[in-house]
Amino acid sequence: MKIAMLARNPDLYSHQRLKQAAEDRGHELDIINTLRCYMNIASRRPEVYYNGEKLGHYDAVIPRIGASITFYGLAVLRQFEMMGVYPLNESVAIGRSRDKLRSMQLLARDGIGLPVTTFAHDAKQTEEILALAGGAPLVIKLLEGTQGIGVVLADTNRSAKSVIEAFRGANVNILVQEFIKEAGGTDIRAIVVGGKVVAAMQRTGAEGEFRSNLHRGGTAKTIKISPEERSTALRAAKSLGLNVCGVDMLRANHGPVVMEVNSSPGLEGVEGATGLDIAGMIIDFLVAKAKPHATKTKGKG
Ligand code: ADP
Numbered sequence: 001m002k003i004a005m006l007a008r009n010p011d012l013y014s015h016q017r018l019k020q021a022a023e024d025r026g027h028e029l030d031i032i033n034t035l036r037c038y039m040n041i042a043s044r045r046p047e048v049y050y051n052g053e054k055l056g057h058y059d060a061v062i063p064r065i066g067a068s069i070t071f072y073g074l075a076v077l078r079q080f081e082m083m084g085v086y087p088l089n090e091s092v093a094i095g096r097s098r099d100k101l102r103s104m105q106l107l108a109r110d111g112i113g114l115p116v117t118t119f120a121h122d123a124k125q126t127e128e129i130l131a132l133a134g135g136a137p138l139v140i141k142l143l144e145g146t147q148g149i150g151v152v153l154a155d156t157n158r159s160a161k162s163v164i165e166a167f168r169g170a171n172v173n174i175l176v177q178e179f180i181k182e183a184g185g186t187d188i189r190a191i192v193v194g195g196k197v198v199a200a201m202q203r204t205g206a207e208g209e210f211r212s213n214l215h216r217g218g219t220a221k222t223i224k225i226s227p228e229e230r231s232t233a234l235r236a237a238k239s240l241g242l243n244v245c246g247v248d249m250l251r252a253n254h255g256p257v258v259m260e261v262n263s264s265p266g267l268e269g270v271e272g273a274t275g276l277d278i279a280g281m282i283i284d285f286l287v288a289k290a291k292p293h294a295t296k297t298k299g300k301g
Contacts, residue, residue, distance in 0.1 A: 001287055002057065003029040004085070006037075006076060007064040013268040015064060017279035025283055030058075034065055037076045046082035060086045060290035062282075063094060064264045067146045070098045086290035088282070093241035094263045100143050100175065103240055103261060110239040112232060113257045115139075115250065116178040123168045130157050130164075133176045140164060143173035148213035153179060179210075180257060183250040187212045187259065190225060190233035190247045191270055191278055194285040197233050200225045201273040214266075220273040232256045243289070244282055246270075 003022055007015045010031040022029035038049050048055045061080045065073030077091040097103050101119060108114055118133045120126075130138065136157045142150030150172075154160035160176070167174045185205040190197045199222075206217035214220060225233075233247040236258050246265030249256045267278050 001027045001059045001290065003027055003060045003062060003283075003286070004055070004058040004080070005029055005031050005062040005064060006034045006073060006080075007031055007062075008033055008035060008066060008069070012064075014264075014266055014279070017267050017271070018062060018064075018282065021277070021279040021283040024280070025287065027283070027287065029062075034069060034073045034076055037079075039076070039079050041075070041079070046079050048076065048079050048083070058085050060088065060286050062088045062286065063091075065094065066264075067098065067144075070094075086286070088244055088286050089242050089263050093243075096240045097242060097245065097261045097263045100141075100260070101173075104175075106239050107236055107258055107261075110235060112235050112239060113252070113255050115180055115252070115257045115259070118176045119173075121173075123165065126161055126164050129176050130160055134178050136160055137179040137181065139177045139179050140167065141175045141177060142167065143175060147215040148211040151211055153210050180250040180252045182253050185210050185212055186251070188223065188225060188229060188249045188251065188256070189265070189270065190229065190249065191245075191265055192233055192237040192242070192247060193244050193278070193281050194289070195234065195237070195243075197225070197230050198281050199270050199274045199276050199278055200229075200233075201270050203269070214269045220269045222274040226256075229256045232258060236261050243285065 019029045032050055036050060063077045074091045074095055077087060081087055081091060096106060104114055104117055116133055118129045120129045136154055138154050138160045140152045140154055140163050145151060152163050154163050187203050189201050191199040201220045202223040203212040203218045203220045205212040212218040236247045237245050240261055242263050246262040248259045250259060271278050
């Protein structure tokens with residue numbers, strides 16, 4: 001099978017592992033720099049150009065589109081979908097997961113546990129927003145943040161108010177969220193591949209840090225998750241329509257709450273912590289599923 005991987009950095013651990021796993025199974029995998037793709041979007045016959053040439057036939061495409069290039073990357077992926085190439089995750093599903101607000105609204109609609117989360121545009125409503133989120137301590141998050149950057153813990157309503165005002169002054173959108181103190185600086189990431197949880201790890205923040213992101217010095221270890229956590233992860237993946245994703249959850253007193261669903265989960269931390277060949281499982285899933293014109297959306301939606 002011929003597989004294209006849309007990725008910018010071919011040397012990243014996850015990208016190398018996926019390439020290796022595909023080649024070990026006798027497939028061909030080309031890493032294509034998403035930003036170097038270009039296309040005539042008005043053509044009736046959808047095609048993608050790369051390095052001065054029209055791209056040839058691919059059976060499947062693995063989108064590893066960085067958050068900072070979501071807009072362009074999804075346009076390229078839609079083009080592949082219109083050509084009938086099977087995507088590991090569909091463009092619409094990635095689009096849902098990249099928008100924190102939209103994904104939380106969809107998860108809430110499907111009854112999936114979430115931290116109490118509020119959002120407002122107008123700075124005049126700060127007091128109401130704080131009250132609606134349950135009052136301090138509160139977590140304030142940039143809507144567009146990743147890797148824990150732009151996630152702030154405010155211990156008092158007064159500090160929450162100043163943080164909100166500072167973010168507003170910078171003209172960025174924010175979410176104000178209940179702080180799940182009982183999670184103790186630890187979160188759970190469950191990796192879903194094709195409707196199954198194939199691995200789970202617990203990430204714990206560095207000493208004195210409430211954010212458990214590995215990029216922020218957190219550490220990871222393998223854990224056994226509860227049936228409720230497993231079903232929450234699967235329902236979250238289904239709700240957003242992702243075949244492969246990392247579902248980040250916190251253990252709240254009242255059960256698991258989903259923080260975020262990542263459509264291109266990094267493999268290094270989780271393969272390191274669990275010793276599992278997740279890249280291999282992803283390729284096996286892709287190869288089993290990839291049939292010409294099997295994508296549901298064909299670039300629509
Ligand atoms: P990012 O998408 O930038 O990684 P997250 O929303 O995942 O941001 O938050 C980063 C980290 O902060 C999480 O992994 C978690 O450890 C911690 N965290 C985020 N939200 C909460 C919350 N509501 N309560 C407790 N801890 C939180």
